[in-house]
Amino acid sequence: MGTFGSGLLDSDTAIDFVEALHEVPPKARLKQITVILDSAAASGTQSVQASPLPEEVVAAVAVLVANMNQGEFSWPAESDVPLPLLTGTISPTVANTARVALSNVSRKDGWWWNSWVDDQERALAYANIEALIRALD
Secondary structure (H helix, E strand, C coil): CCECCCCCCCEHHHHHHHHHHHHCCHHHHHHHHHHHHHHHHHHCCCCCCCCCCHHHHHHHHHHHHHHHCCCCCCCCCCCCCCCCCCCCCCCHHHHHHHHHHHHHHCCCCCHHHHHCCCHHHHHHHHHHHHHHHHHHC
């Protein structure tokens, strides 16, 4: 089915990532997220075949931010997938890496940005990304 909306979890890839995270022991989830974010922060993740995929990075940051309980962001209420809880402290370094990773995958000259065929959906999706970035500040 692919992408079916502009929400943070409105793609099969994002849902698959979150569901797989539920299979990981809670104490290991933050490490798994950190590995994904480190990779995206270092590489940029700018193609449909990149690893990690932009949708995985967005979902990873959404899990991270929802666990941080920061301001305006909470786990999407319409999600059929419950929030995977993280254990341990989310350090400023991890939050900064998340910010860089998210900025890399959502650049306006990149694959994710250009993959949206509808300008309104693109704007809504980018507004969701900006909300995550603000929550990381």
